[in-house]
Amino acid sequence: MTISYPQSDLTVREDLIGAQTRFWEHLAAPGTWLSGAERVAIAAEVRNVRNCAFCKIQKDALSPNSGEGTHQSATDLSPMMVEVIHRIVNDPGRLTESWVRGAVDSGISDGAYVETIGLVSAAMIMDTFAAGIGHDDVPLPEPASGEPIRYTSSGAKRAAAWVPIVEPEDATEEDGDLYPGTRNAYILRALSSVPDTKQGYWDLAVTNYLPAEHMGDFDTHFRAISRNQIELIAARTSALHSCAY
Amino acid sequence: MTDITGGVSGVSGETDIPHADLLAAYAEVVYHRDGPLIAEKQAEIRQTLGDAAFVDCAAIAAAFHGFVRVADATGIPYEGAGGGTDTTDLRSELGIDQFYRIAGE
Numbered sequence: 001m002t003i004s005y006p007q008s009d010l011t012v013r014e015d016l017i018g019a020q021t022r023f024w025e026h027l028a029a030p031g032t033w034l035s036g037a038e039r040v041a042i043a044a045e046v047r048n049v050r051n052c053a054f055c056k057i058q059k060d061a062l063s064p065n066s067g068e069g070t071h072q073s074a075t076d077l078s079p080m081m082v083e084v085i086h087r088i089v090n091d092p093g094r095l096t097e098s099w100v101r102g103a104v105d106s107g108i109s110d111g112a113y114v115e116t117i118g119l120v121s122a123a124m125i126m127d128t129f130a131a132g133i134g135h136d137d138v139p140l141p142e143p144a145s146g147e148p149i150r151y152t153s154s155g156a157k158r159a160a161a162w163v164p165i166v167e168p169e170d171a172t173e174e175d176g177d178l179y180p181g182t183r184n185a186y187i188l189r190a191l192s193s194v195p196d197t198k199q200g201y202w203d204l205a206v207t208n209y210l211p212a213e214h215m216g217d218f219d220t221h222f223r224a225i226s227r228n229q230i231e232l233i234a235a236r237t238s239a240l241h242s243c244a245y
Numbered sequence: 246m247t248d249i250t251g252g253v254s255g256v257s258g259e260t261d262i263p264h265a266d267l268l269a270a271y272a273e274v275v276y277h278r279d280g281p282l283i284a285e286k287q288a289e290i291r292q293t294l295g296d297a298a299f300v301d302c303a304a305i306a307a308a309f310h311g312f313v314r315v316a317d318a319t320g321i322p323y324e325g326a327g328g329g330t331d332t333t334d335l336r337s338e339l340g341i342d343q344f345y346r347i348a349g350e
Contacts, residue, residue: 012300046292050278092317093344100320117318126312132275132303134284162320186321187312191326224297226307228262233305238270242344243313244323 007135019207020129020138023122023194026200028141031119032151033112033194036143041075042116043123043140048074055090062092084113088120093242100162111152111194114163118197122204129208149196156193166192175236181213188212209234264293268302275306 003020005012027043030036049055053071061067070137073082084103087095104110127137155170168190175195179188191198191223206212210222212229218227262268267289274282290299316323 010296010300013297013304016300016304033249088314088318094312095317095320099318100318114319117315121311121314121318124314125307128275129303129307129311131278131280132283133300134280134287134308160322165319165321170274190315190319190321201311204309205311207302209312223301223305224295225268225301226263228270229264230301230305232262232265232268233272233302234309237276237306237309240273240276240314241313241317242312243317244344 001141003138005130005133005135005138008133010133012133015207017206020126021206023126023200024138024141026203027119027123029145031115031146031194032196033109033115033148034119035148036146038077039115039119040140040143041077042081042085042119043126045073045075045077045082046089046120046123047127047137048072049086049089052086052090055086057205058087059091064091064230065099077230081116084108084116085112085120089124093244097162110158110164114191114194115197116162118191118194118201122201125208151195153193153195153244160186161190163190164193165189166195183212183215252293264290271302272306276310305344 001024004023027039028036029039031039034042051074052072054067054071057069058064070079071082071086073079075082077085080103087099100113104113108116123135126165130137133170151174153166153172153175155166155172155175155214156164157167157170158164160167165186166175166178168179171192175192176199178192178195178198188202191201202212209215213221214220221227223230267286271283271286271290274286287299290302294302
């Protein structure tokens with residue numbers, strides 16, 4: 001199903017429609033640790049955060065870990081998975097290493113946690129774009145059947161970040177082309193322990209932003225707005241999220 | 246180097262980036278998911294910069310709603326994110342050192 005925006009009179013770039021359509025197919029398919037149904041449920045839960053009263057309490061609280069309450073869930077995902085999704089969506093700037101380790105220690109594996117981050121983040125891209133052009137959420141895809149591939153990269157280790165990462169020098173042939181090109185900033189490494197998730201997320205992300213190999217090029221205009229204008233929107237959005245990176 | 250201090254705290258002064266006020270304001274209304282204001286800024290950007298530019302604005306804003314979550318949920322190191330141009334002094338000047346993750350260290 002090709003993504004479309006019938007409520008808008010805008011013509012959306014073909015490459016963007018292509019990337020969005022590919023991500024919706026990626027979302028619905030069985031992943032590395034999660035089934036297609038679980039993955040689509042994650043995207044549904046991302047949308048449900050907007051209705052969660054407990055999330056509003058947490059966001060307004062001085063400490064993100066204070067306040068008693070339960071997230072309002074719209075899916076049958078586990079309570080800890082719901083907590084993970086709601087916190088990443090609602091208050092990402094105040095996530096901590098102890099919270100991440102608590103989630104993983106509760107039974108969500110490192111791999112499933114990283115896969116969830118990739119899906120939540122990409123779902124946010126999809127939904128934010130729709131909202132940004134004044135359109136309703138794009139209908140979620142039907143989950144596809146099949147089993148997750150359950151792949152663990154042999155080079156993944158937890159050292160530089162709160163989750164395991166495959167450093168470029170530790171990537172193996174089995175990981176696929178984890179680092180095409182010469183750029184490998186940590187934002188590009190963040191999801192590397194789950195290669196399929198990394199690829200699915202970045203295919204969408206770079207089509208919205210810029211191709212990775214051009215991120216250091218401030219002289220060429222790749223979009224209909226200038227590089228300075230791109231970075232202003234990027235910086236303002238990041239600051240509103242209190243993102244240190 | 247382009248001065249993007251207005252991107253962090255909001256555009257409040259002179260900048261050499263064309264339509265900086267409008268673009269920053271759009272990023273803000275998208276962040277808040279304010280439907281009526283999004284419609285208002287959409288109309289203004291389409292009239293001022295054109296439809297293709299507006300689509301790019303929406304796509305960039307959307308992209309960074311994703312990037313911040315990848316970075317913050319994985320805890321990747323923020324030092325060096327600017328490719329060597331970000332420094333402790335710059336973070337202090339921009340107020341980034343007051344962000345929760347850094348302030349808590």
